[in-house]
Amino acid sequence: MIRKISLSIILFLFSVVLAFAQQNKDHSGHNHAKGDHSGHTHAKGDHSGHNHAKGDHSGHNHAKGDHSGHNHAKGDHSGHNHAKGGHSGSHDAHANACGYVFDNSVFNPGKVAFHHISDQNIYSIGPWHFPLPCIPYAVGKGFDFFSSSKFAADSHGNATKAYNGYVVYEGAIRRVRNADAFPKGSVDLGHHNVYTETEKDSKGKDKAVVVACYNGQKFQFDDKSTADFGLFGGGFTSFYDFSITKNVFTMILICLLLGMLFIGIARKYKNNPGKAPSGTQGFMETMFVFIQDEVCKPFLGHKWEKYTPFLMCLFFFILALNLFGQIPFFGGSNVTGNLAVTAVLAVFAFFVVNFSGNGDYWKHIFWMPGIPAWVKVIVTPVEFIGLFIKPITLMLRLFGNITAGHMVIVIFVGLIFIFGENGANAGAAWGTSIASVALTLFMMAIELLVAFLQAFVFTILVASYIGAATEEHHAH
Amino acid sequence: MYAAIGAGLAVIGAGIGIGNVGAKAMEAIARQPEAVGDIRSNMILVGALIEGAALIAILLSFFVGQ
Numbered sequence: 001m002i003r004k005i006s007l008s009i010i011l012f013l014f015s016v017v018l019a020f021a022q023q024n025k026d027h028s029g030h031n032h033a034k035g036d037h038s039g040h041t042h043a044k045g046d047h048s049g050h051n052h053a054k055g056d057h058s059g060h061n062h063a064k065g066d067h068s069g070h071n072h073a074k075g076d077h078s079g080h081n082h083a084k085g086g087h088s089g090s091h092d093a094h095a096n097a098c099g100y101v102f103d104n105s106v107f108n109p110g111k112v113a114f115h116h117i118s119d120q121n122i123y124s125i126g127p128w129h130f131p132l133p134c135i136p137y138a139v140g141k142g143f144d145f146f147s148s149s150k151f152a153a154d155s156h157g158n159a160t161k162a163y164n165g166y167v168v169y170e171g172a173i174r175r176v177r178n179a180d181a182f183p184k185g186s187v188d189l190g191h192h193n194v195y196t197e198t199e200k201d202s203k204g205k206d207k208a209v210v211v212a213c214y215n216g217q218k219f220q221f222d223d224k225s226t227a228d229f230g231l232f233g234g235g236f237t238s239f240y241d242f243s244i245t246k247n248v249f250t251m252i253l254i255c256l257l258l259g260m261l262f263i264g265i266a267r268k269y270k271n272n273p274g275k276a277p278s279g280t281q282g283f284m285e286t287m288f289v290f291i292q293d294e295v296c297k298p299f300l301g302h303k304w305e306k307y308t309p310f311l312m313c314l315f316f317f318i319l320a321l322n323l324f325g326q327i328p329f330f331g332g333s334n335v336t337g338n339l340a341v342t343a344v345l346a347v348f349a350f351f352v353v354n355f356s357g358n359g360d361y362w363k364h365i366f367w368m369p370g371i372p373a374w375v376k377v378i379v380t381p382v383e384f385i386g387l388f389i390k391p392i393t394l395m396l397r398l399f400g401n402i403t404a405g406h407m408v409i410v411i412f413v414g415l416i417f418i419f420g421e422n423g424a425n426a427g428a429a430w431g432t433s434i435a436s437v438a439l440t441l442f443m444m445a446i447e448l449l450v451a452f453l454q455a456f457v458f459t460i461l462v463a464s465y466i467g468a469a470t471e472e473h474h475a476h
Numbered sequence: 477m478y479a480a481i482g483a484g485l486a487v488i489g490a491g492i493g494i495g496n497v498g499a500k501a502m503e504a505i506a507r508q509p510e511a512v513g514d515i516r517s518n519m520i521l522v523g524a525l526i527e528g529a530a531l532i533a534i535l536l537s538f539f540v541g542q
Contacts, residue, residue, distance in 0.1 A: 393529075393532065396532070397528060400531055457520055457521075460520065
């Protein structure tokens with residue numbers, strides 16, 4: 001048992017190292033048009049010029065708790081709930097030096113939801129924002145290493161300063177396209193001078209591009225770092241982001257917590273052999289034995305001991321991340337709802353399944369015995385594609401379930417702003433918030449179930465794939 | 477818009493499938509309550525496999541809709 005548990009821990013750490021190497025971003029949600037900055041409170045008429053240095057923006061009125069940390073619970077958006085009076089008057093007439101008009105009168109729930117589930121370079125607990133290390137690598141320029149506090153991001157995660165040609169927009173690092181023209185080092189941009197514009201891409205489709213206004217000049221910025229072949233709205237960027245982002249930080253934290261937990265339990269088994277388990281040991285043993293008896297033994301036959309560490313590792317890692325992602329006001333890390341993380345987990349599963357596959361397994365894929373030759377011609381490609389479909393569905397199932405749950409919660413909260421007409425109708429906002437709290441609580445209860453269920457489903461499916469790959473056939 | 481209709485159709489199919497799995501599992505548990513553990517884990521397994529087919533359809537409609 002001790003050996004098994006320590007093996008699990010080693011695998012945990014290993015998976016983190018690999019998850020590290022991925023381009024920890026998922027590319028949902030930058031389809032917002034210019035000017036739909038829902039939120040932000042503005043006192044009337046103080047937006048002239050817009051190119052002011054930091055500290056010079058007295059009228060912005062970023063209430064404390066405004067957008068506090070992307071947690072999906074009620075009350076999170078309290079700062080957005082301003083009376084309409086604040087918008088009236090001359091506000092809309094003020095454009096910044098680049099002709100951009102900051103307009104926050106439209107609430108776009110889809111955008112807010114995507115913003116809240118995506119990865120960030122800032123960690124937020126309640127109203128406090130903590131900087132994280134940024135390690136971008138620009139092709140041909142080498143690594144940079146600095147803290148995300150250099151960006152002096154506002155409460156929406158938009159930079160008010162640029163550093164070495166990088167800014168953060170909605171919490172994620174972007175690099176300036178024309179790096180030679182943009183000044184090096186720390187550059188003051190001021191508030192609301194990092195925003196998106198719509199441009200036509202090579203296919204003539206509208207695409208949102210991040211722009212910074214500096215000295216009355218517009219600088220375009222690359223997308224978030226990724227190499228997703230443009231599938232999720234990204235593409236090949238001029239830089240790669242190896243930063244310790246919110247998600248990476250959470251994974252490290254979870255690994256340390258689980259490591260401490262399991263090492264402590266392992267020590268207890270060592271010190272009290274043959275005695276009844278107590279405390280956390282008893283709690284964890286229940287779950288451990290459940291997975292062992294319900295998943296490992298039935299699906300893996302007599303080889304179950306060999307694969308138990310891997311399956312336990314998957315189960316507890318996914319479960320811990322699922323549960324951690326649901327703590328309101330505490331980072332709101334959506335790790336298992338990040339396609340890159342679930343992809344790494346699925347790739348692990350793919351390699352373990354196929355490396356443990358025996359001759360029978362490969363024979364059944366490439367030349368299924370017992371059927372006529374012309375059927376084999378049809379079956380073989382299907383089976384071959386099936387090899388890759390299995391990990392792809394593993395990846396999508398976990399990603400989809402967790403992301404959908406989080407988004408539903410954000411949208412339930414967003415209902416308050418839709419029915420309250422973004423602050424204009426306080427009565428409706430109060431009324432809706434009662435329903436919204438009830439629905440959110442209900443949804444969180446469902447998500448608690450889903451957290452366990454998806455961890456279990458991932459494990460049981462991997463076990464069944466391994467079982468199918470290692471099964472010994474006698475029938476033919 | 478057609479992509480959204482496609483995603484909806486995929487969800488209908490998966491819903492019917494998972495509903496059938498659940499219904500039959502309930503019947504089986506009612507007949508043989510002592511086999512509840514085996515039935516439950518197989519039910520979840522089959523449900524997850526059906527969900528996988530729906531997820532692929534939804535992903536495809538997502539790409540088409542982009």
